[in-house]
Amino acid sequence: MSLARAGVVVRKELMDGLRDKRSIWSLVFSSLVGPLLIGYMFTAIAERQRGAEEVKLPVVGAEHAPAFMEWLGQQSGVEIVEGPVDAEKAVRERKQDVVLIIDKDFTDKFSRSLPAPVKLVADETRDTARPKVRRVRSLISSYSNGIGALRLIARGVSPTVASAIRVEDVEVSSSQQRAARILGFLPMFLMIASFVGCLQIAADSTAGERERGSLEPLLLNPVSRRAIVVGKWLAAAAFGAAAVLFSAALCTAIMHRIPLHELGARFRFGAPEVAALLLLILPAAFLGSALVMFVSMFARSYKEAQSYLGMLVLLPMLPGMLTALMPMNDRPWLAPIPILGQYALMNDVMGGKMPHAIFFAIAAACTIATAVGLVALTTKLIQRERIIFGR
Amino acid sequence: MIAIDGLEKRFGQVLAVRGVTFQAPDGAVTGLLGANGAGKTTTLRMLSGLMKPDAGAITVDGIDVVADPLTAQVRMGLLPDSRGLYPRLTPREHVRYFGGLRGLEGPALDERVKTMITKLGLGPVADRRVEGFSQGERTKVALARALVHHPRNVILDEPTNGLDVMSTRAMRELIRRLREEGCCVLFSSHIMQEVSALCDRIVVIAHGTVVADGTPDDLRAQTGCENLEDAFVRLAGLEGDEPAEASA
Numbered sequence: 001m002s003l004a005r006a007g008v009v010v011r012k013e014l015m016d017g018l019r020d021k022r023s024i025w026s027l028v029f030s031s032l033v034g035p036l037l038i039g040y041m042f043t044a045i046a047e048r049q050r051g052a053e054e055v056k057l058p059v060v061g062a063e064h065a066p067a068f069m070e071w072l073g074q075q076s077g078v079e080i081v082e083g084p085v086d087a088e089k090a091v092r093e094r095k096q097d098v099v100l101i102i103d104k105d106f107t108d109k110f111s112r113s114l115p116a117p118v119k120l121v122a123d124e125t126r127d128t129a130r131p132k133v134r135r136v137r138s139l140i141s142s143y144s145n146g147i148g149a150l151r152l153i154a155r156g157v158s159p160t161v162a163s164a165i166r167v168e169d170v171e172v173s174s175s176q177q178r179a180a181r182i183l184g185f186l187p188m189f190l191m192i193a194s195f196v197g198c199l200q201i202a203a204d205s206t207a208g209e210r211e212r213g214s215l216e217p218l219l220l221n222p223v224s225r226r227a228i229v230v231g232k233w234l235a236a237a238a239f240g241a242a243a244v245l246f247s248a249a250l251c252t253a254i255m256h257r258i259p260l261h262e263l264g265a266r267f268r269f270g271a272p273e274v275a276a277l278l279l280l281i282l283p284a285a286f287l288g289s290a291l292v293m294f295v296s297m298f299a300r301s302y303k304e305a306q307s308y309l310g311m312l313v314l315l316p317m318l319p320g321m322l323t324a325l326m327p328m329n330d331r332p333w334l335a336p337i338p339i340l341g342q343y344a345l346m347n348d349v350m351g352g353k354m355p356h357a358i359f360f361a362i363a364a365a366c367t368i369a370t371a372v373g374l375v376a377l378t379t380k381l382i383q384r385e386r387i388i389f390g391r
Numbered sequence: 392m393i394a395i396d397g398l399e400k401r402f403g404q405v406l407a408v409r410g411v412t413f414q415a416p417d418g419a420v421t422g423l424l425g426a427n428g429a430g431k432t433t434t435l436r437m438l439s440g441l442m443k444p445d446a447g448a449i450t451v452d453g454i455d456v457v458a459d460p461l462t463a464q465v466r467m468g469l470l471p472d473s474r475g476l477y478p479r480l481t482p483r484e485h486v487r488y489f490g491g492l493r494g495l496e497g498p499a500l501d502e503r504v505k506t507m508i509t510k511l512g513l514g515p516v517a518d519r520r521v522e523g524f525s526q527g528e529r530t531k532v533a534l535a536r537a538l539v540h541h542p543r544n545v546i547l548d549e550p551t552n553g554l555d556v557m558s559t560r561a562m563r564e565l566i567r568r569l570r571e572e573g574c575c576v577l578f579s580s581h582i583m584q585e586v587s588a589l590c591d592r593i594v595v596i597a598h599g600t601v602v603a604d605g606t607p608d609d610l611r612a613q614t615g616c617e618n619l620e621d622a623f624v625r626l627a628g629l630e631g632d633e634p635a636e637a638s639a
Contacts, residue, residue: 005491005492005494008488008491008492009492011491012480012484012488012491015480015484016477016479016480019479019480019520020479212475212476212477212478213473213474213475214473214475214476214477215475216439216441216471216472216473216475217471217473217474217475217489217533217536217537218475218492219441220439220441220464220467220469220471220537221464221489221492221493222461222462222464222465222493223461223492224461385441385442385443388441388442389436389441389442
């Protein structure tokens with residue numbers, strides 16, 4: 001049975017698909033959602049980060065601690081402004097993220113080397129305020145430590161005596177891995193694009209074919225059924241792959257415009273990373289289209305197929321959500337599991353740790369093999385009398 | 392040449408086709424006549440190779456359809472019950488697609504596509520999408536793509552269904568031309584006039600079995616009716632009295 005005729009089917013399905021508004025719409029939609037959301041997320045995070053570094057700090061009672069205020073004002077990005085009359089109300093009503101209140105006993109206690117009281121008014125439940133509060137708190141504590149050390153030295157005591165334990169932060173994740181946490185959604189969007197991009201054309205060439213009653217005339221041609229199914233499969237996979245490529249191109253373009261360095265991440269989203277992601281995702285487009293075709297073959301109409309496919313879209317999304325929330329770095333042994341394996345490897349790629357080429361090969365081989373299995377099942381289905389004639 | 396012998400098909404409890412036997416020779420038009428639900432379409436579906444019979448044999452030019460449907464399909468051109476067009480493709484693209492599936496390519500394919508478009512008078516609409524085509528135009532497109540490979544055996548399921556007078560006449564003309572070319576033409580119909588106007592042989596099917604098989608004159612003689620339509624009604628057991636033939 002030659003597969004040469006599959007080419008005839010591919011050409012026809014592509015021509016038909018490119019004329020189908022629904023197919024084009026799903027292709028465009030699936031490739032735009034990812035880039036737009038990623039762009040939005042990055043811009044929002046970058047802005048918040050910038051907000052934390054450039055702190056406008058409202059201070060109530062600044063006159064009680066002129067030296068402290070002077071020191072604070074000298075720190076980069078910090079600007080001292082007059083605080084509101086009712087600090088707690090201002091924070092509660094979200095007019096201010098954080099307000100520093102200097103007690104009027106500050107100078108007195110400070111000069112007697114007693115803990116000088118200040119109040120930091122903040123709402124820790126607010127995500128947007130948290131980086132700013134953290135910055136202010138660390139500024140205060142470094143001033144406090146610095147003064148404390150000076151006082152010990154003045155009394156002839158080494159400041160090290162006061163530190164029973166010295167904590168040294170060792171950040172294991174590279175800055176690229178930190179960025180990967182934020183970028184953890186990119187693989188999911190690409191994966192969704194690979195499924196959704198082919199959804200309409202795959203459903204139209206199977207359930208749609210049944211609905212129109214065109215399956216019977218088609219199968220009257222002396223062409224191996226496998227060639228027909230393979231042709232439809234390749235055409236649908238081409239749509240999925242196109243969605244992935246558009247999506248990846250747009251994401252790359254957007255990420256080059258976003259000031260990633262402001263996220264504290266020297267993230268490179270260069271050609272090798274893009275190529276690696278595409279190598280992982282493109283086989284998924286073959287699996288996605290095979291799966292959609294297999295499921296749609298059971299549907300008597302396009303509408304019926306859509307109701308099944310709504311659930312199917314969750315399949316590429318769930319592992320994506322999982323890995324976005326709970327990064328699966330360094331687990332290349334997941335590679336043989338379709339979808340999940342791709343996610344695990346993509347996480348490593350995004351984290352700046354390129355997995356060994358063998359894992360790319362394993363992931364691609366296992367995913368394509370699963371797809372071929374589904375295509376074989378679909379080939380069996382398409383010959384069933386109930387499917388050819390049952391409308 | 393189509394030969395069907397002892398064909399049976401069961402759907403659940405219902406025996407839809409029970410021992411259908413007949414032959415359709417080359418260079419002749421054979422009509423498969425029967426009321427709706429008599430088993431015509433089921434018989435043709437088994438002939439097409441897409442439906443497996445529970446018993447019986449079918450050969451097309453001596454090729455066993457059940458054992459080797461794809462080889463048999465090479466020899467057949469079949470207009471099925473469902474015309475099943477692709478709304479976004481033009482008639483030319485439909486014919487080209489099926490020609491390609493039949494292994495035609497290059498200038499040979501171009502030539503055949505052109506011939507079929509002209510033969511069926513699809514010229515004026517050849518490059519318009521079939522969405523919104525009339526029933527007659529749809530049938531012509533379906534027929535053009537079914538016959539693109541110039542088959543020796545032409546099987547038409549209710550070819551004049553839903554056609555207007557002019558389209559019906561064109562269809563009859565086409566069937567006659569196919570006979571002149573020496574093709575084996577088998578077509579099904581539930582309209583007596585249709586069959587009597589065209590057929591060299593008539594096979595009457597009722598309740599899944601062949602109740603008469605012969606020339607129009609044979610049928611008149613067999614039933615004693617001068618009018619072919621009366622003959623059909625009697626043969627098909629449509630008169631109301633539970634006929635002996637139907638349960639046989």
